[in-house]
Amino acid sequence: MLHKYKNTTTNYYICAVMEKLLSKINNPIDLRKLPKNQLPQLAKELRDFIIDIVSKKEGHLGASLGVVELTIALHYVFNTPEDILVWDVGHQAYGHKILTERRDNFHTNRELNGISGFPKRSESIYDSFGVGHSSTSISAALGMALASQLKGAMDKQHIAVIGDASIASGMAFEGLNHAGVTDANLLVILNDNAIGIDPSIGALKEYLTAVKAGKNPKQNNIIKSLNFDYSGPIDGHDLPKLILELERLKSVKGPKFLHVITTKGKGLQLAEEDQVKYHAPGKFDAETGKIHPKDESHLPPKFQDVFGHTLVELAKQNEKIIGITPAMPSGSSMKYMMEIFPQRAFDVGIAEQHAVTLAAGLATQGMIVFCNVYSTFLQRAYDQVIHDVALQNLPVIFCLDRAGLVGEDGATHHGVFDIAYLNCIPNMIIAAPKDEIELRNIMFTAAEGLHHPIAIRYPRGRGENTNWKQPFEKIEIGKIKELKKGTKVAILSTGTIGNNVTKALAQIENESLFSHYHLPFIKPLDIDYIKTIINTHNHIITIEDGAIIGGFGEQISKINASYNLKKTIINLGIPDSFIEHGTVFELQELCQIDTKSLTYLFKTFTHD
Structure with missing residues (x-):
């Protein structure tokens, strides 16, 4: 960014040299030609490039800033795409995209006909597995590693990069459990920054915090107990250490695990200080990080906020009302109930299956449970919806946020299948309010006592009415x-x-x-x-x-x-x-x- 270096001729020269690094890196082959001592400067340029584009075009910021050094180290040490790199979720893959032949069209990120905001197999040979939902990377990379064994490609490397929030999901543990009894050439890298979209929760998070603080002896290690060669934790922003350790791990056979500590939003002070807000901050000033203010006082509310505030109203009237969300308290606005009734509102982490069956268990004891799940994420708990809720005709209230087309997050996040996949389930009521007032009234009707499970679907974004907080009215089920x-x-x-x-x-x-x-x-x-x-x-x-x-x-x-x-x-x-x-x-x-x-x-x- 030239305007940062206007004072001297020397600084102009330095700036020109610096900007040449990233501009010459079209793919990892170019990256590997750089001497190691230039990699920290490349990291700075890459971070600045991400900040500059996202500040204007919007997108997922904090996660990608946090793994800049790790991204460079992985492509520098491993022979991608022959060596296979799998990113979990993909929020953190912007640096990866820029270094893998998409720098010049990165400005089209998340735009119609532009590049995807997530890794996508049809977009690049460097995107080995399409992602968008969490906790798939270990299973996918293990499958690739086992395939390589069967093909006789014994030296091929397979790396899964997964966050501390995603690794707490059941599917990730299933992958670890299987990998630990194989001799597959698999490296799992835990990108531990203590936050997903919202702060990570649960006993595993507390365990990882203790590990980082040196409070757990190495022999008391969950990962080692699963037969992984464990190393770490190491500083994920120390490029020389990262490269040294990754070079070592290349020669270690079988399943191995590297624990890396990073800071979400690294390099932009405000993003480091408010990691929730800067996960996807919208447009902001690239120099200061200040988010451009929006006067939204005259606009109708977001549907998620209508849900969140209405739930609090209902919970004040009925102490049996419980709220559950799988790792989306901010995105679903369950945070409002969590602030006022912390004993009756639960963030269960990235665990949709557990969320649904937990709701079922609570419902058997007479609790009125609002289980708030994004439409696209309820797909991950389909058996639980059928087997644990509908089959037993338990009156769980599913509130399906982000139903319908969601926009820039694309195919992995559109909530367009819920009507079809719920319609065939006996006992299930499916509701789709036209506006905020009707959403409130359907929630009120459900809380008054139904004898069947109900799914209430509503979209991402804002409604139609500013005067939405009307007195509750009971709605006749099925009325047109x-x-x-x-x-x-x-x-x-x-x-x-x-x-x-x-x-x-x-x-x-x-x-x-x-x-x-x-x-x-x-x-x-x-x-x-x-x-x-x-x-x-x-x-x-x-x-x-x-x-x-x-x-x-x-x-x-x-x-x-x-x-x-x-x-x-x-x-x-x-x-x-x-x-x-x-x-x-x-x-x-x-x-x-x-x-x-x-x-x-x-x-x-x-x-x-």
């Missing part, structure tokens, strides 16, 4: 709401995507031709009312912010076919493909469920 009465075309929508329908209809001249029905409940459906709607209209359109296959629209089509109603039905939603990253608006447009696309479609019916 007629928002607009017309004569020719019936539009059936569920959830917040119905607001796009309302806006589109407002732009139609022959608006009286259209009826609009909102279904707050996808299951159960009022079949008799739906039959009446179909019978009294010439055309039927269904719209949802979820997968068409197995979704809400298909249920309407099934009713049409089952009762031989013989109407043509158009189902709109997410097509049978994985939707990539971009803004929510861009992705809705791609799926033709944005306001403009709907307006165009509706206008075609006015010409018949």
